[in-house]
Amino acid sequence: xxxxxxxxxxxxxxxxxxxxxxxxxxxxxxxxxxxxxxxxxxxxxxxxxxxxxxxxxxxxxxxxxxxxxxxxxxxxxxxxxxxxxxxxxxxxxxxxxxxxxxxxxxxxxxxxxxxxxxxxxxxxxxxxxxxxxxxxxxxxxxxxxxxxxxxxxxxxxxxxxxxxxxxxxxxxxxxxxxxxxxxxxxxxxxxxxxxxxxxxxxxxxxxxxxxxxxxxxxxxxxxxxxxxxxxxxxxxxxxxxxxxxxxxxxxxxxxxxxxxxxxxxxxxxxxxxxxxxxxxxxxxxxxxxxxxxxxxxxxxxxxxxxxxxxxxxxxxxxxxxxxxxxxxxxxxxxxxxxxxxxxx
Numbered sequence: 001x002x003x004x005x006x007x008x009x010x011x012x013x014x015x016x017x018x019x020x021x022x023x024x025x026x027x028x029x030x031x032x033x034x035x036x037x038x039x040x041x042x043x044x045x046x047x048x049x050x051x052x053x054x055x056x057x058x059x060x061x062x063x064x065x066x067x068x069x070x071x072x073x074x075x076x077x078x079x080x081x082x083x084x085x086x087x088x089x090x091x092x093x094x095x096x097x098x099x100x101x102x103x104x105x106x107x108x109x110x111x112x113x114x115x116x117x118x119x120x121x122x123x124x125x126x127x128x129x130x131x132x133x134x135x136x137x138x139x140x141x142x143x144x145x146x147x148x149x150x151x152x153x154x155x156x157x158x159x160x161x162x163x164x165x166x167x168x169x170x171x172x173x174x175x176x177x178x179x180x181x182x183x184x185x186x187x188x189x190x191x192x193x194x195x196x197x198x199x200x201x202x203x204x205x206x207x208x209x210x211x212x213x214x215x216x217x218x219x220x221x222x223x224x225x226x227x228x229x230x231x232x233x234x235x236x237x238x239x240x241x242x243x244x245x246x247x248x249x250x251x252x253x254x255x256x257x258x259x260x261x262x263x264x265x266x267x268x269x270x271x272x273x274x275x276x277x278x279x280x281x282x283x284x285x286x287x288x289x290x291x292x293x294x295x296x297x298x299x300x301x302x303x304x305x306x307x308x309x310x311x312x313x314x315x316x317x318x319x320x321x322x323x324x325x326x327x328x329x330x331x332x333x334x335x336x337x338x339x340x341x342x343x344x
Contacts, residue, residue: 033226046151053126058078095268131146150199161210163206164210173232263279280338281324
């Protein structure tokens, strides 16, 4: 397999964090990663040749900050339930949030449904083909737009997720990890590695390489086919001066938001029996000793268990009210007088 070395490589400024890379090294890295990907790629369902552009878009949104192992079962369920943008556009929002399950950051589900409505109602059901057009959809940023344009439509784009950035920064800049987010200079610098041919394999391959070999923790340097070229390896694998900020979960508002959402999802699941799919706000906020027993009769066993889990997290009713108000503002919950439910 032969890949033409890019002519886009240009000298970097002396103070640039992105060094000049020789075309021979660019060619070597392309060849190595594309060949590695041909044999090592995970058989992810959205990589199948007959996967629709819509299905690829869904996979990219679901995969943001979420491990693939958690994404795959939800993706399969979604594509069976809503195989086209029109299907998701017409779905009840409550069901969309419920089927998002525990993927996290549920506002992604709302933005995805908004994008589906635009595609269905304004674009004749067709997912845009270029990165520029994709970025006009609700909730679609530059990374997602570039990835979908590449993997769904074969556009030559520079796909820069955390894995790709880490591989390139280690190989050529000798740093453990990239900055928090890519700027224009990094995007332009990374563009030189994208070949004219096989750019889809490159984009998918270098991403996979970062996920399986050049990992954030415990990278497999001893078996890496590029270790002799890697500037980070040659420098002794120095740790980054700026350690990444880890997102706490226990005790945070994010945890409490998730617990409130679990209550609403449970109530929605039990709707259709003798239970209603809304929950009295007093059940969230009132002290246990003052709760009207009749209110408890309006919810089912699963909802009651989810409610107890939420209440175990905090007894601060003001905090819970603030969380509820934020969920309503974000469109993740709906309040009807003194009751709360998933939005319909």
